[in-house]
Amino acid sequence: MRRLPVLAIALLLVAACGGTTPSAASPAVSAAPTAAASATPAPRVSLKVNWTALTGANSGLWTAVEAGYFKDESLDVELVNINSSSRSIAALIAKEVQIGFSDGANTVQAVSQGASVKLFQSVTNHLVFSIMATQSVKDLKDLKGKKIGITTIGSSTHTAALQALKLAGLAQSDVTLVPLQEVPNILAALVAGQIDAGSVSPPTNSRAKASGFKELINLATDGPDYPSVAIAATTEYMSANADVMKRFVKAYSRGVDRFRRDKAFGIASIDKYLKIGDPAILDDTWTQFSKYLELPPYVKGIDAVIVEVAATNAKAASLKPADIFEQTYVKQLDDDGFFKTLGK
Known part of the structure; x- marks a missing residue:
């Protein structure tokens, strides 16, 4: 793909x-500007x-x-x-x-x-993505042959997954990418056991950690510019x-x-x-x-x-x-x- x-x-x-x-309601915090308008x-x-x-x-x-x-x-x-x-x-x-x-x-x-x-x-x-995985996945190299959740082919989650695979010496052909449309759906699929890992961004990576999943890599801190x-x-x-x-x-x-x-x-x-x-x-x-x-x-x-x-x-x-x-x-x-x- x-x-x-x-x-x-x-x-x-x-x-x-x-x-x-989105709805028109604003956060209940003062919206006073920090810099002068034009x-x-x-x-x-x-x-x-x-x-x-x-x-x-x-x-x-x-x-x-x-x-x-x-x-x-x-x-x-x-x-x-x-x-x-x-x-x-x-x-x-x-x-x-x-x-x-x-x-x-x-x-x-x-x-x-x-x-x-x-x-x-x-x-x-x-x-700004993490590759979150089940506890059975040891590291990035262990993703070979596994199912990885993304939103869609051509999305930023897809790009992040490919970069993580590249860092592990793997290619897209070494895994099965599973398009799930929305980032929260990736966590849901992890919880349901439908995938082995997922490419997710905050806040979903935080939710995944709280649910007991393992962060294989945080590309924001350990990936390239x-x-x-x-x-x-x-x-x-x-x-x-x-x-x-x-x-x-x-x-x-x-x-x-x-x-x-x-x-x-x-x-x-x-x-x-x-x-x-x-x-x-x-x-x-x-x-x-x-x-x-x-x-x-x-x-x-x-x-x-x-x-x-x-x-x-x-x-x-x-x-x-x-x-x-x-x-x-x-x-x-x-x-x-x-x-x-x-x-x-």
Whole structure:
């Protein structure tokens, strides 16, 4: 099973991509801004923004929404949830959303097929995933011949599983990957004995530990630099809306800063969207992602992703990092000294 056919299918079947909008209630914490909003209000713009997996990686976005930072930038953001990076890219191309979460591997695959999309900021340059397994699995090498749960082929959970296998000297053909659609379903399958291991992110890795499963590796701490989660748009939209893109990055970055500094507000944001309820799991999720969300959100490590994808997709071999990401908006804010104002 390879990502390329799946992504190609996704690009053709964009009409099937659906989304849901979270409820309007805000966390019961003061949403006072941490940095001054734009002095002169910009024209109001409506944006549909897609987040993918049920994971704390979305915390910066959620916190920015709940704190009103997008509204400060005259951006009316509607959140939708399409639970796959490849389907998120398809939705961008179909103009169902203007901005969407993605990852390095799927973006390289899409661009190699001629898709006019680019990453414009990172979320995390680490694979914030753990490979959780039953106690009978000794180590990563022992995964050979075993069943590993992921969400979908071409997802970030798939990428994380492949990276873990690579570190153990194994290939995808050495295991059976079991697509389970949502990260929480992976833990459910572990509990039911339907799989031997699973590629999961916080808070599901915390729940798995609490349920007695073994962490074979935490790729966030023991894996390579990797643009695991980033945010993308079409080149057409970016070219026509450069100021909107810069305002989005600014509001999002304020959200990450608030998430890191205001634990109570950050945890409330996580719980609103993930509906965890368990204080210990919420605390652990905040602790993990407060370390791993990038700020300034430059995309890093894309060179290695191009090489990885090119190993099975010859069209990717000629791609350069500049074909995959556009860092103009982050750099402009950096040059303006914006990131130095955060936390003050």
